[in-house]
Amino acid sequence: MTRFATLWHKELLRFFKVSVQTVAAPVLTALLYLVIFGHALEGRLQVYEGVRYTSFLVPGLVMMSVLQNAFANSSSSLIQSKITGNIVFVLLAPVSYLEFFAAYVLAAVVRGVVVGAGVLLVTVWFVQLRLEAPVWVLAFALLGAALLGALGLIAGVLSDKIDQLAAFQNFVILPLTFLSGVFYSIHSLPPFWQRLSHANPFFYMVDGFRYGFFGVSDFPPLASLAIVAAFLLVVSFANLALLKSGYKLRS
Amino acid sequence: MQKRYGALRALAGVSLEVEEGEFFGLLGPNGAGKTTLINVIAGLARADSGVARVMGADVRTDYRRARRMLGVVPQELVFDPFFTVRETLRLQSGYYGLRANDAWIDEVMHHLDLTAKADANMRSLSGGMKRRVLVAQALVHKPPVIVLDEPTAGVDVELRQGLWQFVRRMNREGHSIVLTTHYLEEAETHCSRIAMLKEGRIVALDTTRNLLGSFSGLELRVHLERDSLPAGVPGRVLVADGGQFRLRLANPLELEAALARLREAGATIREMEVHPPDLEEVFLRLTGRAS
Numbered sequence: 001m002t003r004f005a006t007l008w009h010k011e012l013l014r015f016f017k018v019s020v021q022t023v024a025a026p027v028l029t030a031l032l033y034l035v036i037f038g039h040a041l042e043g044r045l046q047v048y049e050g051v052r053y054t055s056f057l058v059p060g061l062v063m064m065s066v067l068q069n070a071f072a073n074s075s076s077s078l079i080q081s082k083i084t085g086n087i088v089f090v091l092l093a094p095v096s097y098l099e100f101f102a103a104y105v106l107a108a109v110v111r112g113v114v115v116g117a118g119v120l121l122v123t124v125w126f127v128q129l130r131l132e133a134p135v136w137v138l139a140f141a142l143l144g145a146a147l148l149g150a151l152g153l154i155a156g157v158l159s160d161k162i163d164q165l166a167a168f169q170n171f172v173i174l175p176l177t178f179l180s181g182v183f184y185s186i187h188s189l190p191p192f193w194q195r196l197s198h199a200n201p202f203f204y205m206v207d208g209f210r211y212g213f214f215g216v217s218d219f220p221p222l223a224s225l226a227i228v229a230a231f232l233l234v235v236s237f238a239n240l241a242l243l244k245s246g247y248k249l250r251s
Numbered sequence: 252m253q254k255r256y257g258a259l260r261a262l263a264g265v266s267l268e269v270e271e272g273e274f275f276g277l278l279g280p281n282g283a284g285k286t287t288l289i290n291v292i293a294g295l296a297r298a299d300s301g302v303a304r305v306m307g308a309d310v311r312t313d314y315r316r317a318r319r320m321l322g323v324v325p326q327e328l329v330f331d332p333f334f335t336v337r338e339t340l341r342l343q344s345g346y347y348g349l350r351a352n353d354a355w356i357d358e359v360m361h362h363l364d365l366t367a368k369a370d371a372n373m374r375s376l377s378g379g380m381k382r383r384v385l386v387a388q389a390l391v392h393k394p395p396v397i398v399l400d401e402p403t404a405g406v407d408v409e410l411r412q413g414l415w416q417f418v419r420r421m422n423r424e425g426h427s428i429v430l431t432t433h434y435l436e437e438a439e440t441h442c443s444r445i446a447m448l449k450e451g452r453i454v455a456l457d458t459t460r461n462l463l464g465s466f467s468g469l470e471l472r473v474h475l476e477r478d479s480l481p482a483g484v485p486g487r488v489l490v491a492d493g494g495q496f497r498l499r500l501a502n503p504l505e506l507e508a509a510l511a512r513l514r515e516a517g518a519t520i521r522e523m524e525v526h527p528p529d530l531e532e533v534f535l536r537l538t539g540r541a542s
Binding site for chain 1: 256290293294295296297314315316318319321323325327329330331332333334338342343344345346347348349350388
């Protein structure tokens with residue numbers, strides 16, 4: 001337990017020590033999205049009955065921040081450790097791959113949730129928000145952050161250079177988050193794109209998370225949660241197999 | 252033990268045993284396989300065939316025990332720029348499952364002259380100081396076996412002295428030490444037994460004394476008043492340059508005979524030096540690069 005707790009603690013310290021970059025910056029980014037999109041689209045777009053566009057937007061932005069930051073935490077921590085070589089301190093110690101996985105993913109969850117909470121705290125000053133079912137909010141935030149933290153760990157293991165990681169972030173994570181319904185309801189899309197959106201796991205996370213606030217969603221929330229949990233399970237097993245093999249960590 | 256990296260045979264069948272409490276040297280030129288061998292023992296690399304055990308614990312099947320028995324000082328000057336020296340050592344203790352380790356951390360820092368830098372960020376330390384922290388990190392869990400991979404590369408003389416004092420103390424207290432180096436003097440001074448590696452194979456494995464005794468002889472350097480060496484002087488001529496000669500002699504008896512022959516022939520000696528055997532000679536001969 002000490003081994004896992006130490007590595008987890010180290011991962012938390014790592015981002016808390018540079019919290020201006022790791023927490024304040026993403027909160028500001030989300031706030032900018034809110035100001036720009038809110039200002040441009042308020043009054044032109046009505047997604048749910050009785051919900052103003054800016055109110056609709058906030059949970060999406062919060063979840064987007066949770067997901068992106070969870071991914072950024074595990075992936076950038078690991079790639080930095082690999083590039084600087086200090087990953088060796090963990091590899092030399094009797095830390096199991098399961099402890100390694102749990103520490104990185106749980107630290108990513110904390111980072112994602114802290115940033116998400118930050119975005120929420122800042123935006124509730126500007127936007128009226130209901131909170132219909134907080135348990136759903138929490139469940140989707142935690143599972144979503146864990147899924148992205150685990151994906152970040154895989155990306156960190158596979159990448160040898162920052163560029164490769166950036167490509168993963170720019171060509172996979174960013175499009176999937178933007179096309180997940182953060183800024184719109186997928187019901188406003190043409191049928192083809194609606195169907196395509198259902199193949200995007202990020203859609204279920206954002207949609208389910210939003211359900212917790214408004215009690216309305218595009219997809220049944222329990223089914224969304226099951227889908228997210230299934231993705232988490234698959235990615236976790238892939239992760240553990242990758243770590244156990246020692247691929248790109250132990251030559 | 253065998254290990255390949257693509258077409259490169261890093262370890263081409265290495266087999267050796269280090270006794271408990273030994274100060275063991277692993278010598279060889281760059282690319283001989285020293286670091287690969289250490290990486291396999293430390294679990295940083297996996298052998299294609301063969302097994303490595305640390306105090307009886309298999310490094311793969313019983314990796315937790317094997318790694319607890321082993322402290323490795325890596326060759327590269329790596330550090331985590333987010334932390335201070337004390338934080339670094341506390342974290343490292345935690346990775347070995349040790350919670351309250353401050354008393355030992357303080358002692359290690361004291362012996363390595365790190366106490367004054369305990370709360371300094373790793374980034375702010377000089378290269379030599381960073382090296383000391385690496386040594387301290389390898390010792391947080393009091394491992395019975397300590398591996399030092401080129402510990403003095405790029406380290407100033409003062410630190411080198413301090414480091415050796417500390418490592419010798421650990422050795423006296425019963426820790427086994429495995430040292431890789433290409434500074435032959437270091438191995439000669441500290442190691443009781445030495446393995447020499449070349450292209451992934453062991454080319455010599457013996458006590459330092461035996462290696463020095465069996466492979467090397469004396470070298471006699473004389474400056475004569477004449478340009479030619481009298482006939483009948485024993486030994487092998489390594490260099491003959493004007494009146495200067497360098498002769499390889501098997502033992503002190505041959506040295507005596509050589510000097511007697513020079514006197515007999517009436518050769519006047521202007522200057523004379525006798526060099527004792529050193530590992531460099533042994534090494535060059537074994538790796539086939541001797542002159």
